[in-house]
Amino acid sequence: MQIHHTDVLCIGAGLAGERVAVEAAMAGLNTIMLSLVPPRRSHSSAAQGGMQAALGNAIMGDGDSPDVHFADTVKGSDWGCDQEVARIFADTAPIVMREVAHWGVPWNRVVPGKHTYYKGGKPFEAEEKAEKAGLIHARAFGGTAKWRTCYTADGTGRSVLNTLDTKCLQYGVTVHDRMQAEALIHDGETCLGCIARCLRTGELVAYLATSTLIATGGYGRIYKATTNAVICDGGGQIIALDTGLVPMGNMEAVQFHPTGTVPTDILVTEGCRGDGGTLLDVNLYRFMPDYEPDKSELASRDVVSRRMTEHMRKGLGVKSPYGDHLWLDIRHLGEKHITTKLREVYDICTNFLGVNPIHQLIPVRPTHHYSMGGVRTNRDGAAYGLKGLFSAGESACWDMHGFNRLGGNSLAETVVAGRYIGKRMVEYTKGATPSFGMQYVDDAHKKVQERITDIVTGRKGKENAFKIRDEMHDIMMECVGIFRNGKDLQKAVNKLEELYDRSQKICLSSTCKGMNPELSTALRIRGMVKLAQCTAYGALMRTESRGAHTREDFPERNDKDWLNRTLAYWKEGASMPTLEYEEASPYYELPPGDRGYGGGVTIPNELPPEKFVIPEAAKENLKKAKL
Amino acid sequence: MNASTITLHVPQRSKIAGRMDFFQMASGVLLILFLWAHMLLVSSVILSPSLMNGIAWFFEATYMAQIGGPAIFVLMVVHFILAARKMPFKQDEWKTFRVHARMLQHKDTTMWLVQVISAILILVLGAVHMFVVLTDLPITAAKSAARIQSGWLYLYLVLLPMAELHVGVGFYRIGVKYGFVGRSKRKWFQKTENVMMIGFITIGLLTLVRFMLLNIQG
Amino acid sequence: MNRMLTLNIFRYNPLDPDSTPRMQTFTVQEYDSMTLFIALTQIRDEKDPTLKVDFCCRAGICGSCAMVINGRPGLACHTQTKDLPAEITLHPLPFFQLLGDLSVDTGSWFRKTGLQIEAWCHSDDKAFDPTAEEMRMDNDLANEIFELDRCIECGCCMAACGTARMRTDFLGAVSIMRVARFYLDPRDKRSEDDYYEVIGNDQGVFGCMGLLACEDVCPKGIPLQDQLGIMRRMMAMHSVKGVLPRPLIETIKKKGCCHAHAQS
């Protein structure tokens, strides 16, 4: 087996992985980055909207500051986030946006003078200030008091990822693409690197590293309908969970979007409904006014998604070979509006669905979009349970999102966390004196090799990987979706337990020399079922509604009992995760209160007064972070 | 001269590639202009043989034919040397390109093959043509007609469309390669070029017909 | 609608000494809104899980799924079956190294080439001041740069380029366009001479034969023709400085398409 040595190993080459890699390489550390796909194909490239940072240059962001951004983020999280982290994030985000601008991101800039903007589909005029000409501009995104989302036309993820990748090239980061991490190497205390499988040759390779980063993005593929890429299978979370030592944080916090298109689940923006689009059922009947007489289609994301699901459960969805869906109707907005103001939607419909939204209905259904949970880390990005292991980006639960992330905050998180955690990793790496016991490498290698042999020979059983995957998809969509209740969740937990057992007995249905793509799927399924179970079980146990986690049987937010974060461990040999809980935040700069939207009742918590004081150490650390 | 000029281990900064490309383009442009002028000269026979004789006399009296003729030949050779750098002389290059053109079914790609093939034909036939004409000065309508009627027709029937195709495609290509013609004008330019090509070939054919019908004895 | 589709797919596993290149035929029932992504995923899930084909975003934005579709390079996820005849032939992209079936290694080529053309902003990174305002930029210029940053490195342009197929060291339209992106960017401090060194040769701008297949297949509609033209003209004019009179050079430089918002 080939063995690579390096100072820093980044598993994942999306925005988070690349930002950390740049930091490490600029500090002169040897850095290797692994990825399933060439770095620029990482799913960060798909994010079109933008990144939030309180620069306050745009007229609609006038008066914005990190304080306002911080407050929006904490409210958005429904007080589930770690406020120290949210603070670091809000305060350093503007610096990071300027830094990537320095590196080459072509942010859209302020053009002084009068402009027509849109809010809720209605046009209005505003005048950009002359003294701000040429500074980074911002657009609107949901859940924010100010316009603060920095963007590059309709390709923010693309352009920032390109820029970071150019810096990786420049600073000599070694990229091993088509390399899939399969297991962490560790001695029970310290992480020593990982075993990876080469997707060109099928061979196993070992990477030994002083510090290892998991930045593998989301795990949306545990759901059938998700906006996440095909490769977002949670590979990074799985290898961390597999150690039995590293917990996942808040896996039940999952965000859905009401208008994913059918069949390929590409998002169409909420602007469609904002501008007057309506939702129709199989009888072309507009059903939303029946459920929500006041707001109809304009109710919040959660509510619309829920009503859609409810309506389809009544059998009023449109049947299709790809499953049930509903119709989005924007025909009445007219050709001009659709091809200018909703051009993106028009392009997606014509290019991917073969539907012309000027004359035809758009098939949509609620779709998984973002996972707040992931590898639980401390403030500095260090994973719980293993030294030398870090995580950043969507794969991590650094926890600035709590139970609901704001649009534009996750893309920003990748680079902001990447910079901050990158610096901490550099410090750690420079101070560490690792010893790489070869027996640990052999152990990890043997485990992976044995699993492969199990699957290839079918000596443990004859289960089909695709079938298990499909069953997992079905149960997750049906029972662990937007609106949850004890009965369904219990059903899901039981089913997933059964699937977990079966996933140990997978056998390939094909043979193929070298790299077999079926083996890639087969190797992943067991871990995906584990992640699904952490999600379902966490949701079952959390008997309250908070942010995106909505329990029909427990509609109130319960700060008395649930102002905390779920930590899911999967102990060696166990068939179910073990749940532990920790306080949501070390202190509450912004005391728990009402979000100001979404409604709902809160059961309050009496927190001791010292919980509202910002410790000196945190202030010091924040100062350092801004350098 | 510096330490690396002999071993070339360290690449040298040099402007030669740009210059060669520029002069390939410039030689092409000059040849295009020549061909158009040439076409006007010869086709004047359609109007009247004496007009053609007059123009030819003018060229000789000013020694433009005696000097210009060989100069054009040299230009053609220079152009050949510059442009041939791009030609697929190696068998595998040739094969790759042909396979590629067949797969893609893409007009501009196929037209490049046309340019390569026409180039070779022009090199041979054009050289023969020039040699014959320039060694038998002065140029008169009668002498040309005699040549054409005595069997040279077939050479011209090949050379004419080949030269026009080559020049036409070359003209288009200079426009797009050097960005004189941008994306927004490409379709228009293609159409214009086609019209010009057909026009010139028609005039050329008419000229040949006229030569065939010209009474040499008279 | 609802035809039976016949997909003829190129199969070859270079890692298997017993494998020989062949075409394999699959039939798939067509549905509304079907793309080649759906059809190929179905084949892989239900008929032959060994089929190697790369998908990632399935939204035409990552560039993974480029392949030759009935003779033309294009993105499989961006291609609807209703726009194709009932018989569809799929080949891997030429030019790039074949990994198996429809999967080729575009990533390594783009990385190698990126290094070769030094595709990064040559600015002083150490000089970044976290407390200072960002450098101001004209919004039109930002948009013009972004227009070139939209490239998804799918490789369609390289696979369609006859020059690249004959001369495998040709950098291709995508690299020249990439250099143009930095050339435009005031943050990149390279001089014309530096750019000339990178692409002023027969592997670069002067290698291009103007076939424009790149322009015609690019799924993102990147303005390759214009960038090739601008860069070639710039570089050629740079090379004849001192040979031709300056006014002539300046005139030629301004003829035709130009970078509209470039500064200086």
Ligand SMILES: Cc1cc2nc3c(=O)[nH]c(=O)nc-3n(C[C@H](O)[C@H](O)[C@H](O)COP(=O)(O)OP(=O)(O)OC[C@H]3O[C@@H](n4cnc5c(N)ncnc54)[C@H](O)[C@@H]3O)c2cc1C
């Ligand atoms: C359609 C869409 C639109 C979005 N729009 C926005 C938006 O406008 N604003 C916003 O703030 N957020 C948005 N988001 C969310 C945001 O894009 C993501 O959260 C963010 O890009 C994640 O970045 P990342 O670096 O953590 O992971 P990714 O970019 O997903 O990168 C993951 C990396 O890990 C690698 N990897 C995965 N598994 C393994 C393994 N086992 N071994 C080795 N490597 C592995 C992958 O190859 C990849 O390189 C959007 C998300 C989607 C799906």
Ligand code: HEM
């Ligand atoms: C002597 C034989 C000739 C040969 C071998 C030859 C070869 C070629 C080749 C291979 C090209 C394509 C180059 C490229 O794509 O970069 C070309 C281009 C061209 N040729 Fe010729 N050619 C010849 C004669 C002529 C003549 C006689 C004319 C005009 C009267 C002419 C006009 C052109 C033009 C205008 C171009 C385009 C120039 C360019 O692309 O830079 N050629 N030639």
Ligand code: SF4
């Ligand atoms: S230029 Fe176009 S065809 Fe070429 S790699 Fe980029 S997106 Fe693909």
Ligand code: SF4
């Ligand atoms: S114009 Fe033609 S030769 Fe030039 S890069 Fe494009 S396809 Fe290749």
Ligand code: FES
């Ligand atoms: S899968 Fe991303 S472009 Fe087709």
